[in-house]
Amino acid sequence: MRIFSCLKLDGDGAVEGVHPVVEETPLSIFINGRHFATAMTSPAMAEEFVAGHLYSEGIVGGLEEIESLVVEEKVVKVVLTNPIRAIRSKRPILSGCGGASSFLDESKLGKVASDLRVDRGDLRAALKEISISKLHKATGGVHSVGLFYNGGVICKVEDIGRHSALDKVIGRALLDGIRFEETFVATTGRISSDMALKCSRAGVAIIASRGATTSLAIEIAEHTGLSIVGFVRGEKMNVYTGRERIRGW
Structure with a gap:
């Protein structure tokens, strides 16, 4: 994080002050020499982010398809065994906040x-674990995502975007050889369609959030077998799909 000056207003009063602000930086990704995308993310864990993004978006099916991945400041250069997947048309659901299931090819x-x-x-313990964030307490500007296994945390990440944070934990687990079908995700952000798609493509069993989900995320989960749990707060939670994976009801 960085410290910026600001004018602080409180009631009728105004004082000059400073406040910590979360960093947002561009990360340009090149695949086999061609520009693939520029992502706006928090600066840490660039390797994990790119590996996780390529995997969760279905561009690679595993680490064996990544011949090399080199991070050079704000540029990541990747060589894939099958780069044609990286230049295919993008799916029409971009924001995760809208769209219709008719856009989705269920076979894919x-x-x-x-x-x-x-x-x-x-x-509940997983949501508590990712909610303990000094960076969020200081800046109020990040989402937290964690990947869990057998009640323990594998990896937890803070990023300006919940999608980037999810890609980073998936990338870290991919690099470590973790079996995704034995894991679940906890997130402080909304469970949108793209979050559900990323988990489904990776093979993650459950995604849980202290926040809401969207209708399209639920429709996707019904087709893929992903369990979605929302509004995990205190003793309450809403299990929207895959309720057989949640014990004690």
Whole structure:
């Protein structure tokens, strides 16, 4: 984070002051020499972000398809064994906040094959774990996402975007050889269609949030077998799909 000066207003009073602000930086991604995308993210974990993004977007099917991945300041250069996937047309659902299921080719959606079962207490503990954020407390400007396994945390990440944070935890787990079907995701942000798609493509069994979900995310989860749990707050939570994975009801 960085410190910026600002005018602080409180009631009728005004004082000059400073406040910590979360960093947002452009990260340009080149695949086999061609510009693929420029992502606006928090600066840490560029390698994990790119690996996770390529995997969660279905551009690569595993690490074996990434011949090299080199981070050079704000540029990442990737060499893929099959770069044609990186130049295909983008899917029309971009923001995760709208659209219709008619845009989705159900035959190309990932399928979640998992026998994972978790207690409600595991989900509450996971949300508590990712909510302990000094950076968020200082800046109020980041989302937190964690990947969990057998009640323990594998990786947790803070980023200006919940999608980038999810890509980073997926990338970290991919690099570490974690079996995604034995994991679940906890996020402080809304569960939108693109969050559901990323989890489904990776094979993550459950995504839980202290916030809301969207109708399209639920429709996607119904087709892919992903479990969606929203509004995890205190003793309450809403299980929208895949309720068989949640024990104790």
